[in-house]
Amino acid sequence: MLKSFRLGGIHPPENKISRGAAIEQLPLPESVVIPISQHIGAPAVAIVAKGDSVVVGQLIAKAGGFVSSNIHSSVSGVVTAVGDFVDASGLRRVGVIIKVEGDTWLEGIDRDSSLNKICDLEPKEIVSKIAAMGIVGMGGATFPTQVKLSIPEGKKAVYLIINGVECEPYLTADHRVMLERAEEMVVGISILAKALGVVRTYIGVENNKPDAIAHISKVIAEYPNIDIIPLKVKYPQGGEKQLIDAVVALEVPSGAIPIEVGAVVQNVGTALAIYEAVQKNKPLIERVVTVTGKKLEKPSNLMVRVGTSIDSLITYCGGLPENSGKVIGGGPMMGRAMCNLSAPVTKGTSGVLIMPSEESLRRSSSVCIKCAKCVGVCPMGLEPYLLYKLADLGRLADTEEHKVTDCIECGSCSFTCPASLPLLDMIKLGKNEVMKIIRTRK
Amino acid sequence: MSNKFIVSPSPHVFGKDTTSKLMRDVLIALLPAFVVTVVIYGMQALVLTGVAVVSCVLFEYLIQKFLLKGSNTINDYSAILTGVLLAFNLPIGIPIWMVVLGSLVSIGIAKMSFGGLGRNPFNPALVGRVFLLLSFPVQMTMFDAPDMVRDALYGATDAMSGATPLAYVKDALKNGCSVSEIMPNISYQNMLLGIKSGSFGEIGALALILGFVYLLVRKVITWHIPLFIVGSMTLFTGALWFFNPEQYMDPIFHILTGGVLLGAIFMATDYVTSPMSKRGMMIYGVGIGVITILIRVWGAYPEGISFAILIMNAVVPILNKYVKPARFGVSK
Numbered sequence: 001m002l003k004s005f006r007l008g009g010i011h012p013p014e015n016k017i018s019r020g021a022a023i024e025q026l027p028l029p030e031s032v033v034i035p036i037s038q039h040i041g042a043p044a045v046a047i048v049a050k051g052d053s054v055v056v057g058q059l060i061a062k063a064g065g066f067v068s069s070n071i072h073s074s075v076s077g078v079v080t081a082v083g084d085f086v087d088a089s090g091l092r093r094v095g096v097i098i099k100v101e102g103d104t105w106l107e108g109i110d111r112d113s114s115l116n117k118i119c120d121l122e123p124k125e126i127v128s129k130i131a132a133m134g135i136v137g138m139g140g141a142t143f144p145t146q147v148k149l150s151i152p153e154g155k156k157a158v159y160l161i162i163n164g165v166e167c168e169p170y171l172t173a174d175h176r177v178m179l180e181r182a183e184e185m186v187v188g189i190s191i192l193a194k195a196l197g198v199v200r201t202y203i204g205v206e207n208n209k210p211d212a213i214a215h216i217s218k219v220i221a222e223y224p225n226i227d228i229i230p231l232k233v234k235y236p237q238g239g240e241k242q243l244i245d246a247v248v249a250l251e252v253p254s255g256a257i258p259i260e261v262g263a264v265v266q267n268v269g270t271a272l273a274i275y276e277a278v279q280k281n282k283p284l285i286e287r288v289v290t291v292t293g294k295k296l297e298k299p300s301n302l303m304v305r306v307g308t309s310i311d312s313l314i315t316y317c318g319g320l321p322e323n324s325g326k327v328i329g330g331g332p333m334m335g336r337a338m339c340n341l342s343a344p345v346t347k348g349t350s351g352v353l354i355m356p357s358e359e360s361l362r363r364s365s366s367v368c369i370k371c372a373k374c375v376g377v378c379p380m381g382l383e384p385y386l387l388y389k390l391a392d393l394g395r396l397a398d399t400e401e402h403k404v405t406d407c408i409e410c411g412s413c414s415f416t417c418p419a420s421l422p423l424l425d426m427i428k429l430g431k432n433e434v435m436k437i438i439r440t441r442k
Numbered sequence: 443m444s445n446k447f448i449v450s451p452s453p454h455v456f457g458k459d460t461t462s463k464l465m466r467d468v469l470i471a472l473l474p475a476f477v478v479t480v481v482i483y484g485m486q487a488l489v490l491t492g493v494a495v496v497s498c499v500l501f502e503y504l505i506q507k508f509l510l511k512g513s514n515t516i517n518d519y520s521a522i523l524t525g526v527l528l529a530f531n532l533p534i535g536i537p538i539w540m541v542v543l544g545s546l547v548s549i550g551i552a553k554m555s556f557g558g559l560g561r562n563p564f565n566p567a568l569v570g571r572v573f574l575l576l577s578f579p580v581q582m583t584m585f586d587a588p589d590m591v592r593d594a595l596y597g598a599t600d601a602m603s604g605a606t607p608l609a610y611v612k613d614a615l616k617n618g619c620s621v622s623e624i625m626p627n628i629s630y631q632n633m634l635l636g637i638k639s640g641s642f643g644e645i646g647a648l649a650l651i652l653g654f655v656y657l658l659v660r661k662v663i664t665w666h667i668p669l670f671i672v673g674s675m676t677l678f679t680g681a682l683w684f685f686n687p688e689q690y691m692d693p694i695f696h697i698l699t700g701g702v703l704l705g706a707i708f709m710a711t712d713y714v715t716s717p718m719s720k721r722g723m724m725i726y727g728v729g730i731g732v733i734t735i736l737i738r739v740w741g742a743y744p745e746g747i748s749f750a751i752l753i754m755n756a757v758v759p760i761l762n763k764y765v766k767p768a769r770f771g772v773s774k
Contacts, residue, residue, distance in 0.1 A: 007770050012455055089449075169455065241770065254771040325448050332454040339449050353454075360448040362456070366518070367560040369461055371713040376664065376720070381769040383718060403769060411453030418459040419560075425451050 002207055002232035003249075005242040008379040009234040010412045012169050012333065014208060018292045018299035019172045023180055025303045026316055028100055032075050032307025033085045034060065035095040038346040039136040040143045041067030046096055052079045057106035057283050060096050063131070069144045069347075070134035071096075072283035074305035076104040088310065088329050088343035089336060095344070098307070110280040115183050119191050119278060126195040126278055133277035134284045134347075139163055139174075139238065139267035140330055142348035145274070148266070149195055151259060157196040158262030161247050162189055162271055164205040164212065165231065165238035168331025171351045173288040174268045176301045178205065178212040181272050182219045188275030189266075190223060196264055201226045202247045203268075206233045235333060236410035240265045242379050254406050269350075284347055289313060293354030295321035304345050311341040313352055325360025328353040333411045363420040374413035374423060380406045384413035384423045391430025396437060399430045405438070407431055461559075464713075465519035467662045471653035472526055472708065478636040478646030483534045487642050493538055495525030497545035505554040512558070520559045524548050527567035530643020530704060531748070532574070533585050540578060544570040564755045565715045568748050575748070583609070585640060606640045607633070608700040609744040611691055620688040633698040644701035654707045663711045666720055670727025671706040671734075672697055678735045696735065700745030706730070709747075715755045721768070722761040729754045 037043035044061035054060060054073040061071035073096075081097040105111060121129065131146035151157050166174040177185060193201045203220070205213050207230050220226045229247050236242055241252045243265055250261040258265055266274075269287065276282040285306055292299040297318025304313060310327070314320050320327075320341075328335040330351055374384035382403055390399045404427060413423040479487045502521040506512050515521075528548050532541065548570030556562040575582045585606050607628060614624050629637075636646030644650070657663045675696055682690040696702065710716060710730055717726050730750045737746025 007768065010457070012457075245770075251771045253773075254769065256771070326450075326454065327447055328454055332452075334452050335454065336452065337447065337449040337454065339447055355454060357448070359455070362450065363460070366461055367558070369464075369520075369560045369713045370716075370718060371464065372716075372718045372723075373459070375718050375767055378767075379770065381767045381772075383767065385718065403772075406770065409452075415453050415455065416457050416459065418457075418461045418464050420456065420460070422451075424453065428451065 004232040005245040008377045029308045033095045033344040034307040036061045039069040044071045055104045074285035075100045077101040088338035116279040123195045138269035160198040160201040161265045162203040164268045167235045167238040173290045184275045185272045188271035203228045290351040291317045307344045325357030326355040365420040377412040388426045391426045400434045404431045462518045471656040474649035474652045478649045491529040494529035498525035501549040528570045531571040544574045547573040612744045644704040650703040666723040667727045668706040671731045674728040674731030705747035717761045719767040722765040
C-alpha cells in the first residue's frame with residue numbers, strides 16, 4: 001500500500017493540463033520589477049540607485065536581517081527607479097525597476113550546462129553560499145533556505161525530505177523539474193544532505209507522476225543514501241507536516257517545527273536552485289512557472305526571470321481567454337487571486353492559473369448541517385465548523401483553545417463543505433487575531 | 443490588460459457535495475427498501491409514504507413562510523427525507539390522519555421550532571414516530587401482516603402472523619417458552635428478504651444494507667455509527683445468548699428485527715443529530731446499541747432503537763464538547 005499522511009485529506013480534481021509541456025525559456029522582457037521583499041521575514045535593503053547599470057546575477061538588495069534574503073538582478077540593464085510599484089494584490093510595495101539592455105551575466109557564474117557533481121565545500125560554507133545566492137523555499141512559502149538549514153542548538157537533522165508532491169491541482173512546475181532537471185536536482189539534494197549531515201534522504205512524489213518516479217529512481221541509483229517514496233495522491237500532502245507524516249510516520253508536535261522530530265523538508269525546485277547556486281554560482285534569478293487554465297490556448301511551463309510581469313507570461317501562452325473570471329497566483333487551493341496582472345513574478349510564484357468566470361464565483365452558502373465532513377478532512381485534526389463559529393462570535397480565547405494556530409490554511413474544509421460556508425475565511429481571521437494576542441504576550 | 447477580476451480568498455475550487463445532493467443520495471439509498479415495501483405491502487405503502495412526504499414538505503413550507511418568515515427551504519430535500527423516514531417507521535395499517543399528525547410533530551415541533559435544518563437536537567422523524575407510539579399505542583403496534591407474509595409463514599402460530607418477530611418472541615419468552623421452542627417459527631432468510639411484519643420500511647434487511655453500501659460509496663456517511671451500533675448489539679446479545687441460549691435470542695435475530703438496520707443506517711446517522719468526531723460517533727453508536735438491548739431485554743417495549751437514538755441524540759452536544767478528534771501532533 002502506498003504511503004500517505006494519516007489524518008484527513010481530500011481529492012480535488014487534478015487538472016494537470018500542462019503536465020506534458022516541456023519547460024520553455026520565456027524571452028527576456030523589456031523591463032523588470034524586482035521586489036525587495038519576496039520572502040518571509042525582513043525585506044532586503046536595496047543597494048542600487050536610479051541610473052546604476054547592473055548585470056544578471058548582481059546583488060541589488062542585501063538581506064535585512066537573519067530571517068531575510070539577498071535579492072539579485074535577473075537581467076542586465078539600467079535601474080530606472082527604486083521605489084513603489086503595485087503588486088498582484090493591488091498593494092503598494094517597494095521594488096527595483098530595471099530597463100533591460102542585452103543579457104550580460106556577472107563574471108563567475110558558470111553558464112555551462114555540464115553536470116558538476118563534486119562539491120568540496122564544508123557544510124558551513126554551503127549554507128553561507130546558499131544565503132549569499134538568495135535561495136528561498138520555492139514551493140510557495142518562500143522561507144529563506146539558509147535559516148531552515150541552520151539547525152538550532154541541541155537539535156539534530158536526521159531526515160532530509162524532498163518535497164516533489166505538488167499536490168496543488170493544475171500546477172506542474174515541480175513535475176517538469178523532476179523530469180527534465182533530475183540529475184542537477186539530485187546533486188542539489190546531495191549537497192543539502194551534506195550541509196545538514198543527515199542520515200537518510202527521501203524524495204516524496206505522488207503516484208500521479210509515474211514518469212517522474214521512474215526517472216528519479218534511475219538517477220538516484222548511484223546515491224545509496226537517497227530513496228524515492230511514491231505517495232498516494234491526497235491533498236494537502238505537500239504540507240510540510242503532512243509530508244513528514246507520510247514519509248517517515250512522525251508527527252511534528254503542535255506548535256513546533258519539523259526539526260523537533262529531526263526532519264528538514266525542501267522543495268524539488270529549491271534543490272535545483274541550490275545546485276545552481278553552489279555548483280554554478282548562480283543566484284536565484286529565475287524559476288519555473290506553470291501558466292495554465294482550462295480555456296488558455298497554450299498551457300505551459302516557463303522558465304521566467306524574476307521580475308517579469310505576469311501578463312507577459314499570459315500573452316506568451318496565447319493571451320487571456322475570453323470570459324476569464326479569476327487569475328490566481330499559485331494553485332487553486334492555496335493560491336491568491338490577483339487583481340493586477342502587471343505585477344511581477346517573484347521567487348515564490350509557482351503558477352499562474354486562469355479560471356473561466358463560471359468557475360470563479362462561490363456558491364451561496366446555507367446553514368451548517370453538522371455533517372462533520374470538515375472535521376473528517378482536516379489534516380490537522382481540528383474542528384473547522386467550531387472554529388468558524390467561535391471566530392465569528394469573536395470568542396478568541398476559545399478559538400485559541402481549539403488550536404486555531406495549528407491550522408495550515410489548506411482549505412480542505414471550505415472545499416468539502418456541502419453548505420458552502422466560508423469556513424477558512426473566518427478561521428483565518430480568527431487565527432490572525434489570536435496570533436496578534438499571542439505576540440503581545442511575549 | 444485592464445480586465446476586472448474576481449478576487450476572493452482561497453480555496454478557489456470546491457467539491458461537488460451540496461446539502462440537497464447529500465439528502466438526495468440518502469433518498470436514493472432508501473429506494474431498495476422502498477421497492478421491497480411496495481412489493482410486499484402494495485399500494486398502501488406508496489400512499490402512506492406519499493402522505494408523509496407531502497405533509498412534511500407542506501408543514502415546513504407553511505411554517506417557514508408564515509411563522510419564521512424566512513426563505514423557502516423545501517428545496518434542500520430534508521423535509522422529503524423526514525417524511526420518508528417517518529413513513530418507514532409506521533405500521534401499514536395506520537390511519538392517514540395519524541400520518542399527517544406525525545408529520546406535524548416531526549416538522550413543526552422537532553425541527554422548525556428549533557429554527558429548522560441544522561439546529562434540531564433530536565431526529566425529527568423519530569420524534570414523530572415516538573409521539574405517535576406513545577399517543578396511539580394500539581394503532582402503532584397493530585402490524586397487519588400482508589398476504590405474502592401470511593403465506594410465507596404458513597404453519598406458524600397465529601401470534602406470529604400479526605405481531606412483529608420481536609413482539610412475538612418477547613411475548614413467548616414471557617409466557618415461559620424457550621428459545622428452541624420459538625426458533626422453528628423464525629426464518630432469518632425471510633427477514634433478510636423482508637417477509638415479516640413490522641414498520642413497513644424496516645422489513646427488508648438486504649435492501650437496507652444495499653442502501654448502506656450506496657451511502658458509503660458516495661461518502662455520504664462513514665461506517666462508524668452503524669457498525670458500532672450493530673457491533674455493540676452483537677457483543678451484548680451475544681454474551682447473553684452465550685450465557686443462556688434458552689432464554690435469550692441470538693445476535694442475528696436482534697439485528698434483523700425491530701428496525702435496527704433502518705435505525706442504525708438511516709436514523710442514527712442523521713447529520714444534524716449525531717456527533718462530529720469519529721470517537722464521538724463510536725461512543726454514540728455503542729450507547730445506542732446498549733440502550734436498545736436494555737430496553738428490549740429488560741424494558742417494557744419489544745423494540746428499543748427509536749428510544750435509544752433519541753436518548754443518545756440528547757448526549758450529542760456533550761460528546762461534541764468533550765470528545766475531540768485526534769489532533770495532529772498532540773500526544774494522545
